[in-house]
Amino acid sequence: MTLFTKIIDGQIPSYKIAENDRFFAFLDIFPLVEGHVLVVPKVEVDKFFDIPDAIIGELLLFAKPIAKAIEQTFDCNRCGISVVGLEVPHAHLHLVPINSADDLNFNRPKLKLSPEELKAIQQRIVAAL
Numbered sequence: 001m002t003l004f005t006k007i008i009d010g011q012i013p014s015y016k017i018a019e020n021d022r023f024f025a026f027l028d029i030f031p032l033v034e035g036h037v038l039v040v041p042k043v044e045v046d047k048f049f050d051i052p053d054a055i056i057g058e059l060l061l062f063a064k065p066i067a068k069a070i071e072q073t074f075d076c077n078r079c080g081i082s083v084v085g086l087e088v089p090h091a092h093l094h095l096v097p098i099n100s101a102d103d104l105n106f107n108r109p110k111l112k113l114s115p116e117e118l119k120a121i122q123q124r125i126v127a128a129l
Helices: 003-008 053-073 115-129
Strands: 018-020 023-027 038-039 078-081 093-098
Touching: 003 023, 018 053, 018 093, 018 115, 023 053, 023 115, 053 078, 053 093, 053 115, 078 115
Parallel strands: none
Antiparallel strands: 018 023, 023 038, 038 093, 078 093
16 A cells, blocks of 8 residues: 555545545645645556556546646746656656746755645645635
């Protein structure tokens, strides 16, 4: 069972943004920038392009309103999207408010936000959905 499955199942707390029967979106607790959201399929698949064809397109449709909410909530040029998938063996995509390509540089130091800051960010995004 992956870390993300434990989050989806509620065994590990998270700052949930959205959920349906196939997908779960939550704040990255070590974000590149404020508003960094992870979107994962509930089915455990290691590599993004191994997600079954029947649901890979639905993943983007699930992520779309979240990306729009991020763009409304944060001062950014757009919501960037990235698939890296090296840290957790459970396919996922990153939605990140960006103003330049460097904002998607995963080698940069991550932010260390307090639970109160994360909760406030969660509430702002959810309110914009």
